[in-house]
Amino acid sequence: MPNIAVVPNTTSSRDILLLRLSILVGGVLIALFMIGDLQLIPRELAGAYITNRVLVQLPILASLLAVTFFSQFRNFAQTAFLGTVLALTYANYYVIHVSWAQAGFSFPYEGTLLYAFFGFFVFGMKFYYALTAMLLSSLGFIGLMLLDPVYGERTWMNAGFVVGSLFIGVIGRHRIDRLLGQLEDANEQLVALSTVDGLTDLLNRRALMSESERLFALQRRSNQRLAVFMMDLDHFKQFNDHYGHQQGDQAIRLQADIMRQVFKRQTDILGRYGGEEFMAVIEGEHSDRFEFLAAAVLKQWQERAVPNEDSPDSKVLSCSIGICQGLASEFDSIDDMIRRADEALYRAKKQGRARYVIA
Template sequence: MKLNKATELIRLRIALIIGACLVLGFTVADVLLLPSSMYSLYFFDRLLLQLPIIAVVVVFSFWHRFAQCKQFLFTGLLVALTYSNYWLIWSCWHEFQFAFPYEGTILYAFFCVFALGIPFKLAVAANTINILGFLALMWFAPVYGDRVAISIAFVCGSLFICAYAKYRLDRSVSMLKESNDRLLKLSKYDPLSDLLNRRALRELSVKLLALSKRHKVSMAVLMLDLDDFKKYNDNFGHQQGDDAIKLQADIMRSVFKRDTDILGRYGGEEFIVVLSDITKQQVAVHCDALLDKWKQKNVVHADGAKHPTMSCSIGAVIASDLRDITIDKLIDKADQALYVAKEKGKARTELVTYER
């Protein structure tokens, strides 16, 4: 994330420098067209107003809070550059009766909105201010004679198109981001339980194991299985079976709340919890909490089930020395412990210590 922010900051600085280079480029081109008597006025606007304005924004880009206010700075930059251009148009007309072109107004808008990324609402605000300024300029200084009306229409239309195009672009990017977020969630989370799916569960567990080894802390794996789930599903239907799966996930989330706790649906009615830096006593407390919460729910089970209400069995393993241990070995030990818990009557916990 920090790397992405740093890259974006560099990109924005480069864009600002490109903007300054464009101003210089147009300066060279304009000088070839302007009469020499206007040079001092023109250079004052370009070199002592516009370039310093851009330079100030570049300097602000090194401020630690630049990321929080950059959009407002860029919006201010757009308005400042545009009105410096209006001042030049006004001055050229009143002092030399020269009709300086207004195209810079449009260029600044498109550059700041799209190259610097001014968001839609601020683009609308800036372009509205700039349109009002151009209308006032044409009212008090009809620079373009019989072309005033078409000039106003062209400036207003161009700035409107700029803002509308930004709206469409922002909307498309937002929709794409939402789609990517949904796809990312689908790739990592089980849609029914909203817990990690098997692949994501294993990936995160491998990373947590590596971290636990590095810090030389313990690790535990719990495997949970809903007791007689097939009988419940056959008796009450798949919808209530799905509700039982969701309830198991809710109970797990209510017990395991640390940021490092990994909760996932392993498949069917089987779930896994992976814990780091935990004691055997703490694991036992968590397992008891899981069983107690199922008792509190008091969900009536199907006829023929081992227990009258819905319950789960838990197989748990804890390892203090993690050398040469893999996540698959821990899951296998937890699965074996779960089998023992089932054999001993279900709705109970079988907690073992990993032995080499």
Template sequence: MKLNKASELIRLRIALIIGGCLVVGFMVADYMLLPADMHQLYTFDRLLLQLPIIFLMVAGSYWRGFAQYKHYLFTFLLIALTYSNYWLIWVCWHNFKFDFPYEGTILYAYYCVFALGIPFKMALMASTVNVIGFAVLMYIAPVYGDRVLISTAFVSGSLFVCAYAKYRLDRGLALLEKTNHKLLKLSKYDPLSNLLNRRALREESTKLLAFSRRHNASIAILMIDLDDFKKYNDSFGHQQGDEAIRRQSAMMKAVFKREADILGRYGGEEFIVVLSGVTEAQVKERCEALLQAWEDEEMPHAKDAKHNNMSCSIGAVLINNTESTNIDLLIDDADKALYQAKEAGKACYVLSPRR
């Protein structure tokens, strides 16, 4: 995330510098258009007003709070550049009776909105302020003669088209981001339990094992299985079976609350929890808490089930030396411990000896 923010700031600085270079480039063309006696005025506006504002923004981008306020600053930049242009149009007309072109007003808007990323609401606000300013300018200084109305309409239309285009772009990007988030969630999470799916579970567990290895920390894997789940499904139906899986998921989230705890649905009624940096006492405590959660739930089971109420069995493995193991071996050990728990009567846990 920090890298992305740094890259975005670099991109914005480059965009600002390019904007300054464009102003200089247009100066060359404008000098050829303007009468010689207006060059000093024009140079003052561009070199002492517009360019300093732009490069002040470049310098401000090194401020720690720039990213938080950048949209406000760029909106101010757009309005400031536009009104400096209005001032130049007015002075050129008032002092020299020269109708300086207004196209820069439109260019500033499109560049600030799309190159600097001013969001829609601020783009709309800036467009409104700039249109009002242009209308007032045309009222007090009818620079373009019989073209005043069409010029005002053209500037107004161009600025509001710019704002509307930004609205469509922002909306499209928001929908795309929302869709990508949904796709990412579908690719990583089991839709029924809202836990990690088997593939994502293995990926995250492998990362946690590597972390434990680097930091010489213990790692534990718990394999959890709902007891006599097929009998429950046959007796109460698959919808109730789905509800039992959701309840198992909720219980796991209530017991395993650490940010680093990895919870996943391994398949069917089987679940896996991966823990790092835990002791044997902590693993036992969490196994007992999970078993107790089902006891407190008092969900009636099938008549031919081992226990009257729904329960789960847990097989757990805890190791301190992670150098010579991998996730598949640990899951296999937890599965063997789960089998022992089933053989011991279900609704219990078995913790493999510490290795």
């Protein structure tokens, strides 16, 4: 039975496009900061500053942009984000060090926070990657402050501010990840409620029809064989009236279990069509296989020998099956196949039940 589930939280093509645009925006921001910084820093630092921004930081962003075009980028995106943030951060530390060493100039440290928050919330770094970035960025900044007392008596106050701000950013990232996880879990539950029959854990009718139409269209395009099984429990009303609704529910669950034991392939579509009526839609190469599967369902019921005292026939619960099979291209729609299978099921009932009839 095919799995219907929420698509995992992965990077979609639209996300990749937005990411590329974000990287370009990041490059534009660095260029704009250059304009402001060049008016702020001493002239003797201009060459080193421009070299750092143009030949180091912008190429780092360009490298990230380039790797987004790799087909396997989704598999290492988080590592690429972490590497980019750390590379930009330490490139900025170098500017701070050079500014102090060459001109005694206290270059602003805010870029450290900007790069980290850009990674946390724009790139969407996961919690553990964000935590790693915070720790390594903090250690680097503390090491820089030990090497150069850039900010005088406010050096360690600024170091505490940087570490604290990065910590707050990581906590924010953690809460976002937790909320997204809760949302994904809730979404999966909603999908299950909207697609799975609560009593049998098979597909409900709406999902059954949707999946059946999908398989029919696929088989029709490739001109492959398809079969629709309509299955109905015989004299189920008498069974339900005699033994009660709880035993009736047990019988319905038993039918679902038998179907799962017989129709084992991942591509087999199994569902509860309504009440005590079930449907299976499967692909296959030969009609003999379809007859074999129908006979297997009937044999399972014979072996279980569930009593049905009020049955006018065999006094045990049984199942009747109608089958419509053939090349998908021979039919107008999946509804056409279901209608023919239902007619075959009606004939199986008329012929004495506990049997299958092929349309």
